[in-house]
Amino acid sequence: MTTPSERLIEVQGLRHEIAGRCVMDVPAFAAGRGEHTLLIGPSGSGKTTLINVITGLITPTSGEVRIDGELMSSLPPAKRDQLRRRTIGVVFQTLRLISALTVRQNLSLAQTLALGHAEPAIIDDLIGQVGLKHRADAMPRELSHGEGQRAAIARALCARPAIVVADEPTSALDDANALAMAELLLSTAETTGATLLIATHDNRLRDRFARTLALTAPQVTA
Amino acid sequence: MTLAGLSLAYLKDRALNTALNILLLTLSVATLVILVLFSSQLSERFARDAQGIDLVVGAKGSPLQLILSSIYQVDVPTGNIPLETLETLRADPTVAEVIPLALGDSFRSYRIVGTESAYVEHYNGRMAEGRMFEAPYETVIGAQVARGTGAGLGQKFEGSHGLSGDGHVHEQTPFEVVGILAPTGTVLDRLIVTPVASVWGAHGFGTGPSEDHDDHEDHEHETAGHDEHAGHDHEHDDHEHEHDDVAHDDDAAHHADEAELEVTALLVKYRSSLAAVRLPTFINRQTQLQAAAPAVEMTRLLSLLGVGIDAVRAFAILLMITSGLSIFVALYSALRQREGDMAMLRVMGARPPAIFGHIVLEGVLLAAAGALLGVIVGHWVVAFAAATFPQLQDMGLSALRFEPAEAVIVLAAIAMGGLAALVPALKVFRVDIAQTLADTR
Numbered sequence: 001m002t003t004p005s006e007r008l009i010e011v012q013g014l015r016h017e018i019a020g021r022c023v024m025d026v027p028a029f030a031a032g033r034g035e036h037t038l039l040i041g042p043s044g045s046g047k048t049t050l051i052n053v054i055t056g057l058i059t060p061t062s063g064e065v066r067i068d069g070e071l072m073s074s075l076p077p078a079k080r081d082q083l084r085r086r087t088i089g090v091v092f093q094t095l096r097l098i099s100a101l102t103v104r105q106n107l108s109l110a111q112t113l114a115l116g117h118a119e120p121a122i123i124d125d126l127i128g129q130v131g132l133k134h135r136a137d138a139m140p141r142e143l144s145h146g147e148g149q150r151a152a153i154a155r156a157l158c159a160r161p162a163i164v165v166a167d168e169p170t171s172a173l174d175d176a177n178a179l180a181m182a183e184l185l186l187s188t189a190e191t192t193g194a195t196l197l198i199a200t201h202d203n204r205l206r207d208r209f210a211r212t213l214a215l216t217a218p219q220v221t222a
Numbered sequence: 223m224t225l226a227g228l229s230l231a232y233l234k235d236r237a238l239n240t241a242l243n244i245l246l247l248t249l250s251v252a253t254l255v256i257l258v259l260f261s262s263q264l265s266e267r268f269a270r271d272a273q274g275i276d277l278v279v280g281a282k283g284s285p286l287q288l289i290l291s292s293i294y295q296v297d298v299p300t301g302n303i304p305l306e307t308l309e310t311l312r313a314d315p316t317v318a319e320v321i322p323l324a325l326g327d328s329f330r331s332y333r334i335v336g337t338e339s340a341y342v343e344h345y346n347g348r349m350a351e352g353r354m355f356e357a358p359y360e361t362v363i364g365a366q367v368a369r370g371t372g373a374g375l376g377q378k379f380e381g382s383h384g385l386s387g388d389g390h391v392h393e394q395t396p397f398e399v400v401g402i403l404a405p406t407g408t409v410l411d412r413l414i415v416t417p418v419a420s421v422w423g424a425h426g427f428g429t430g431p432s433e434d435h436d437d438h439e440d441h442e443h444e445t446a447g448h449d450e451h452a453g454h455d456h457e458h459d460d461h462e463h464e465h466d467d468v469a470h471d472d473d474a475a476h477h478a479d480e481a482e483l484e485v486t487a488l489l490v491k492y493r494s495s496l497a498a499v500r501l502p503t504f505i506n507r508q509t510q511l512q513a514a515a516p517a518v519e520m521t522r523l524l525s526l527l528g529v530g531i532d533a534v535r536a537f538a539i540l541l542m543i544t545s546g547l548s549i550f551v552a553l554y555s556a557l558r559q560r561e562g563d564m565a566m567l568r569v570m571g572a573r574p575p576a577i578f579g580h581i582v583l584e585g586v587l588l589a590a591a592g593a594l595l596g597v598i599v600g601h602w603v604v605a606f607a608a609a610t611f612p613q614l615q616d617m618g619l620s621a622l623r624f625e626p627a628e629a630v631i632v633l634a635a636i637a638m639g640g641l642a643a644l645v646p647a648l649k650v651f652r653v654d655i656a657q658t659l660a661d662t663r
Contacts, residue, residue: 048660052656055569057568057655057656057659058656081568081571081573082571084569084571085570085571086571090569090570092566092659093663094562094662094663096562096563096565096566096569098228098231098563098566098567099235099563100228100231100232100234100235101223101228101231105223105227105231106223108223109223109224109227109228109570110570112223112224113225113567113570113571113572114570114571118223
């Protein structure tokens with residue numbers, strides 16, 4: 001196992017309730033640098049909630065989350081934004097590319113928000129790596145779903161975050177594309193040195209990841 | 223790509239909507255700018271032409287007409303008054319200066335004004351070429367007259383009766399240009415100025431430059447025949463009567479001329495404030511005369527025009543509020559569609575104040591584009607109007623002058639754009655990102 005100082009993500013006694021109903025229960029979990037983890041479980045098992053807590057978008061009812069040693073779960077909102085900006089890139093199933101910007105501009109904006117400036121060389125490099133060189137100046141609506149996903153992955157990686165979180169990145173894809181997507185995530189993460197945390201109910205990805213965290217639907221508490 | 227760049231990108235992304243909103247604002251700003259240019263240049267021009275003239279004395283009639291005809295040279299005169307009034311007023315110790323004006327003739331619709339050199343000095347007229355008139359029939363022409371007629375020094379021309387330029391031509395009374403004035407930005411620019419005696423001569427009073435005495439009777443007759451024209455509607459019966467006398471005795475005719483000599487109006491400058499109290503009453507009590515104060519009459523005129531200007535201004539402001547509302551609606555609905563985008567911006571690390579600024583900037587950019595285009599269109603319309611309608615050019619309307627009020631209009635429009643964006647933008651601070659991400663899958 002990793003030592004505490006190498007732990008990029010560390011979760012302890014995490015529990016989240018909505019209107020008195022427990023929606024997520026993770027007693028303990030940790031991932032070190034380069035330890036890509038697959039977060040699996042059926043719908044409603046709390047995968048998205050865990051991702052929201054890890055990325056600091058919601059505050060858990062109890063327990064704590066440390067990102068790169070910092071206690072994300074109890075930081076004030078502005079500090080959370082700062083920590084997320086510095087350390088985490090996110091890929092959503094619905095991509096969420098900014099509709100008014102081209103692929104290149106989407107990456108440039110993400111980089112500017114995270115780093116305070118754009119690095120065109122890195123952007124071009126990443127666009128090449130995900131195979132979108134010919135689509136760099138296309139608007140998101142002009143992309144196929146596969147192209148859009150590659151653009152979203154490139155955007156999540158362009159600020160070179162330590163962690164890339166992906167929420168159901170392959171659920172809308174057929175087998176071949178789902179595997180290709182996973183390969184792409186793994187290979188690009190390799191080159192940028194990012195650690196992956198991928199939430200999915202898609203069993204097709206299991207073989208590709210050594211580590212998994214399985215969530216089960218939590219018990220309803222009174 | 224920055225958040226400011228993103229504002230522009232969103233505006234570009236819905237180009238038609240953006241263009242329509244800009245157009246709406248352009249129209250309202252242009253209307254306001256046109257109003258500002260017209261009213262400020264007009265009232266400034268009014269003030270400049272009437273500067274230093276406390277009272278105008280002329281024949282009985284409408285006081286506004288008297289002011290318009292004798293100061294602004296735009297309306298027909300109310301009639302003529304006896305020359306002796308000039309001497310009476312000059313003898314008054316409370317009066318500083320009296321300038322006589324004899325109107326009624328024109329050349330190619332430029333008015334010929336019989337007066338004294340003091341009239342030119344009153345408007346700070348400087349000679350661009352030539353010299354001041356010294357003898358009857360010598361004329362000094364304004365800058366605009368020189369430009370409009372192409373007349374140079376030594377040019378001879380004949381005035382025609384009436385002020386529109388299509389009246390009877392006074393033959394054998396050739397005027398000569400001896401001086402051309404530099405532009406003054408006043409009414410002087412579009413006048414032909416000559417000694418009072420020239421106008422008398424053209425109408426057969428006094429002695430013309432080359433006329434011998436035998437011609438005199440004919441001219442006397444001519445003048446009587448023209449009396450129905452504006453500016454010469456003095457007592458016709460008396461005139462006929464005098465004409466009979468003239469026919470009988472040449473010496474008597476000379477005498478009658480002296481008694482007949484008339485001017486159209488007198489521009490009076492007070493020496494003491496006592497005159498303001500005493501003089502108008504004194505003059506108005508005399509049956510033939512009336513006194514009108516330019517300040518009073520122009521205030522009256524502007525307040526009459528003002529109602530119309532206020533109505534148009536209210537309409538333009540209404541239009542501006544409408545365009546503000548339109549920007550609000552456009553941004554509000556656009557931002558509803560972009561809630562997912564905004565949540566994503568937050569996920570990517572954008573701080574709420576930065577996103578707030580980015581949305582307000584969108585409204586401000588829209589408004590600034592509309593406001594600046596409005597100013598350009600407004601000036602363009604004024605330039606077009608000035609080029610199309612000579613009357614506006616006569617009034618000195620210029621499209622190249624910028625008023626401080628325009629800056630106020632532009633700032634108000636931009637502030638309104640920011641304000642319209644404020645309500646949608648404030649939602650950024652209340653948004654629950656996790657919830658929005660879930661809702662906008």
